[in-house]
Amino acid sequence: MIGALVKKIVGSKNDRELKRLQPLVEKINALEQEFETLSDTQLKEKTVDFRQRLAAGETLEKIQVEAFAVVREAGKRVLGMRHFDVQLIGGMVLNAGKIAEMKTGEGKTLVATLAVYLNALLGKGVHVVTVNDYLAKRDAEWMGKLYTFLGLTVGCIVHGLDDEQRKAAYNADITYGTNNEFGFDYLRDNMKFDLEEYVQRPLHYAIVDEVDSILVDEARTPLIISGPSQTSSDLYLLADQVIPRLQQGETTESRDGKIGQATKTHTGDYTVDEKAKSAALTEAGVAKVEKILKIENLYEPQNMTLLHHINQALKAHSLFKRDVDYVVKEGEVQIVDEFTGRLMPGRRWSDGLHQAVEAKEKVKIASENQTLASITFQNYFRMYEKLAGMTGTADTEAAEFNEIYNLEVAVIPTNKPLQRKDMSDVIYKTEKEKFLAAIEDIAECHKNGQPVLVGTITIDKSEVLSTLLKKRGVPHNVLNAKQHEREAFIVAQAGRKGAVTIATNMAGRGTDIVLGGNPEMMARAEAANAADPESRFQELLPLYEERCKAEKQEVLEAGGLYILGTERHESRRIDNQLRGRSGRQGDPGKSRFYLSLEDDLLRIFGSQRVAFVMDKLKIPEGEPIEHGMISKAIENAQKKVEAHNFDIRKHLLEYDDVMNRQREVIYTQRREVLGGEQLKETIFGICNEMVEDIVATFCPEKTTASEWDWPRLVEDFSNQFAFLLDLGQIDQASVKRVDLEQFLKQQVEGRFEYKEEDFTPPLMTHLMRVLLLQAIDAKWKEHLLAVDHLKEGIGLRSYGQKNPKEEYKREAYSLFMEMMGRIRQDVVQKLFHIQLAREEDVQQMEAEQRRQKVALNRVGGEDEGRKPTKRDEDKIGRNDDCPCGSGKKYKKCCGK
Numbered sequence: 001m002i003g004a005l006v007k008k009i010v011g012s013k014n015d016r017e018l019k020r021l022q023p024l025v026e027k028i029n030a031l032e033q034e035f036e037t038l039s040d041t042q043l044k045e046k047t048v049d050f051r052q053r054l055a056a057g058e059t060l061e062k063i064q065v066e067a068f069a070v071v072r073e074a075g076k077r078v079l080g081m082r083h084f085d086v087q088l089i090g091g092m093v094l095n096a097g098k099i100a101e102m103k104t105g106e107g108k109t110l111v112a113t114l115a116v117y118l119n120a121l122l123g124k125g126v127h128v129v130t131v132n133d134y135l136a137k138r139d140a141e142w143m144g145k146l147y148t149f150l151g152l153t154v155g156c157i158v159h160g161l162d163d164e165q166r167k168a169a170y171n172a173d174i175t176y177g178t179n180n181e182f183g184f185d186y187l188r189d190n191m192k193f194d195l196e197e198y199v200q201r202p203l204h205y206a207i208v209d210e211v212d213s214i215l216v217d218e219a220r221t222p223l224i225i226s227g228p229s230q231t232s233s234d235l236y237l238l239a240d241q242v243i244p245r246l247q248q249g250e251t252t253e254s255r256d257g258k259i260g261q262a263t264k265t266h267t268g269d270y271t272v273d274e275k276a277k278s279a280a281l282t283e284a285g286v287a288k289v290e291k292i293l294k295i296e297n298l299y300e301p302q303n304m305t306l307l308h309h310i311n312q313a314l315k316a317h318s319l320f321k322r323d324v325d326y327v328v329k330e331g332e333v334q335i336v337d338e339f340t341g342r343l344m345p346g347r348r349w350s351d352g353l354h355q356a357v358e359a360k361e362k363v364k365i366a367s368e369n370q371t372l373a374s375i376t377f378q379n380y381f382r383m384y385e386k387l388a389g390m391t392g393t394a395d396t397e398a399a400e401f402n403e404i405y406n407l408e409v410a411v412i413p414t415n416k417p418l419q420r421k422d423m424s425d426v427i428y429k430t431e432k433e434k435f436l437a438a439i440e441d442i443a444e445c446h447k448n449g450q451p452v453l454v455g456t457i458t459i460d461k462s463e464v465l466s467t468l469l470k471k472r473g474v475p476h477n478v479l480n481a482k483q484h485e486r487e488a489f490i491v492a493q494a495g496r497k498g499a500v501t502i503a504t505n506m507a508g509r510g511t512d513i514v515l516g517g518n519p520e521m522m523a524r525a526e527a528a529n530a531a532d533p534e535s536r537f538q539e540l541l542p543l544y545e546e547r548c549k550a551e552k553q554e555v556l557e558a559g560g561l562y563i564l565g566t567e568r569h570e571s572r573r574i575d576n577q578l579r580g581r582s583g584r585q586g587d588p589g590k591s592r593f594y595l596s597l598e599d600d601l602l603r604i605f606g607s608q609r610v611a612f613v614m615d616k617l618k619i620p621e622g623e624p625i626e627h628g629m630i631s632k633a634i635e636n637a638q639k640k641v642e643a644h645n646f647d648i649r650k651h652l653l654e655y656d657d658v659m660n661r662q663r664e665v666i667y668t669q670r671r672e673v674l675g676g677e678q679l680k681e682t683i684f685g686i687c688n689e690m691v692e693d694i695v696a697t698f699c700p701e702k703t704t705a706s707e708w709d710w711p712r713l714v715e716d717f718s719n720q721f722a723f724l725l726d727l728g729q730i731d732q733a734s735v736k737r738v739d740l741e742q743f744l745k746q747q748v749e750g751r752f753e754y755k756e757e758d759f760t761p762p763l764m765t766h767l768m769r770v771l772l773l774q775a776i777d778a779k780w781k782e783h784l785l786a787v788d789h790l791k792e793g794i795g796l797r798s799y800g801q802k803n804p805k806e807e808y809k810r811e812a813y814s815l816f817m818e819m820m821g822r823i824r825q826d827v828v829q830k831l832f833h834i835q836l837a838r839e840e841d842v843q844q845m846e847a848e849q850r851r852q853k854v855a856l857n858r859v860g861g862e863d864e865g866r867k868p869t870k871r872d873e874d875k876i877g878r879n880d881d882c883p884c885g886s887g888k889k890y891k892k893c894c895g896k
Helices: 002-010 013-036 040-055 060-079 085-095 108-120 133-149 163-170 179-189 211-215 234-245 283-293 301-318 353-360 377-381 395-405 431-448 459-472 481-492 519-527 533-558 572-579 600-605 607-616 628-674 679-698 710-721 737-759 761-800 804-833 839-864
Strands: 099-101 126-130 154-157 174-178 205-209 223-228 251-255 262-266 270-273 278-281 326-329 332-335 369-375 386-391 409-411 419-422 426-428 452-456 477-479 500-504 561-565 588-596
Touching (some): 013 060, 060 108, 060 133, 085 099, 085 386, 108 126, 108 133, 108 205, 126 133, 126 179, 154 163, 163 174, 174 179, 179 369, 179 377, 211 377, 211 386, 211 395, 234 283, 234 353, 278 283, 278 301, 369 377, 369 761, 377 395, 395 409, 395 572, 395 628, 426 431, 431 452, 431 500, 431 561, 431 588, 459 477, 459 500, 477 481, 481 500, 481 519, 572 588, 600 628, 628 804, 679 710, 679 761, 679 804, 710 737, 737 761, 737 804, 761 804
Parallel strands (some): 099 386, 099 409, 126 174, 126 205, 419 588, 452 500, 452 561, 477 500, 561 588
Antiparallel strands (some): 223 369, 251 262, 326 332
16 A cells, blocks of 8 residues: 555656656757758768767767667658657667567557667677567568668578578678577577688677567577487387377365375376376376287386387377467478467477377378577577567566566557557357357447457467358458468458458567558559569559548547457466557557357366356356456466466576586587687696596595506506506606696696697697587587486476475586586597508508408309409509699599
């Protein structure tokens, strides 16, 4: 109560922040008339001036007001768009490294140009991150006109570019691209063998569009680069044949009244927990699987791989539904993003789950992959020096943004007051009743000319609605993952008179719904069919602008865009995104959700209380119920799921934080090796550590020299460094441990220098670099596999009263130190054992290989009808002049 009173008197933190920025807006406005008088050339010269001032020591904050005024003026001249005052505030929030929450249609794409231009002046590169390739290309082309007008360069990263194209795009002042492309480029760079091949520069500043989608929704799935492993696909097919023969059961809980202890009873062969998204075999199920597979014990060590495949097949059949979690397209299983409804080509579930789904769907099973490099979005985006974001819905996740990314959320007011009417939810007993009622509502709106955007959660529900609308004779568009290519055009026209658009999880975010239709989209669509699209577009645009203007008036009179949700999402934010499509720039609008007790959210989390009320009130079939208690129950269910999903993301991050520190060590080492910095000192450091390990093993502390294991010390040293150790120069009876270490290090250094002279220093440097990189990459790959296995079983430690997270940290660190030891050993052994082959040795070896080949041909010749090859010309010697006429020796030319 006191907090509410204080907020009323002094305002919230957000209000105070907006009030603080208002004087800066007035300063920008004061410059508008002055900048209007500048010529295009004078406006462009401002960029050069700003860069000089920054180089002289001025800060971005010092030039912010002038820079924003320049961008506003350029926007008017190039794009025909003037930044509103609230957009200027949004730009300041982005420049401060915060998240700007701005309602749909408030022009976030234009807002970004302010902070992007200002930060690009430093010349360190600015990344604008979008949710798909279409938006990256659209925004780079659209806003790129403004940047190039002001003398900046623009690049765009999309799927399918080669390294040269990517490098050019990253070297631009401003680079647009998707979160996946930026993350994968970072991982790929750190797998390369030459710094010149790296495409990314150091990560300086990024603005993430639809920041809630990228940093929250997609943060549950890490980015993984993988390579094929040796696992056969036969086990997936075998497991897939077993699961359909099992019966799903239930888990019931009974409580002993005397001791108050709960007992769980399982029926059937397996149980499914939809809340936890898990499935498990019962004892009866295990026995049945053993009988089917004719094995004695499924849990014996030799059957662990088979058990893993059975469990993944069980998940694939019981938890993953076609046209909900994935679609089958062109013979491939493609994941559907649960939050946007978009397909995610190239992304695969890990740990054999994707192969299990492929076996279930009877499509080709791709080989199982082993992780080669991995990073979470959380840890990738936290590497930027400065990070900002923008979206229409971030405030509900403000605590997570602050805790995980140290990002504050600022809610920017709308340019015009919001006029949308958000109606209370209506709830029906069955899904059938709900859909029939929704169809009636849609048909009525279509008849009155009011456009309707229908929101669904899954692809199959959108197709059920589409079928019902067809029967009712209502023309409509369906937008889901199966129509991904057309989504921007469909969404842009969803505000036309009488239009009915069904959208799964509000795919098409990033494209505004304009009442009356988008004239530019319509003109471009028609012009695309002509031979000269650009001139045809210019000719058609005025016609469509006039037509859309007249149609908009009719739509406004009909009540604006109506948002009809057919189910509540597990996240309130997704529902708010759907609602936010209506009421753009002060337009009228309406929203309402139709629900049923059979909806997943209510069925799993909260239908009992609602069903009790409906039964008590004796609600007849087809009659809905509207009550504040229902809305509260739904909100509580959503909060539970959001908290659960946050725990999943936090859990993933806590585990990845351990790997992130190790990843930074490995990637830093690789860069140092590639940079050629102090390679010799690095090798000497490794050798010294090896020597210290040998001495520690065979010369324990608190023992005398006479007690040391000299024969094994000499043997181990010789095995590691490939030369016989001469101990004649030291007194084995009285030498001190520290002196022995120093002596051995000198011996190794002398051997290294001898080898360097034999190889020549340039060749030795190249050899050191190659051996270090090969060892680091090979051992890191093995380490990632070991950590994957560790993570898979670490949860079982809780049964032994141990904290799995702490156990994981401890064991992952132990595995990492072991890996570093193997890297040292691998490098030292190869470096000191490798021999430089002489010309005569190579010739002898080749001659021996030829002799053996001839001998083999003779053995098999009579049986297989083989005949010796007759050479018409004389054999060319390796040191002879090459017959091609180059003037080089044969071994250096065609014989190479």
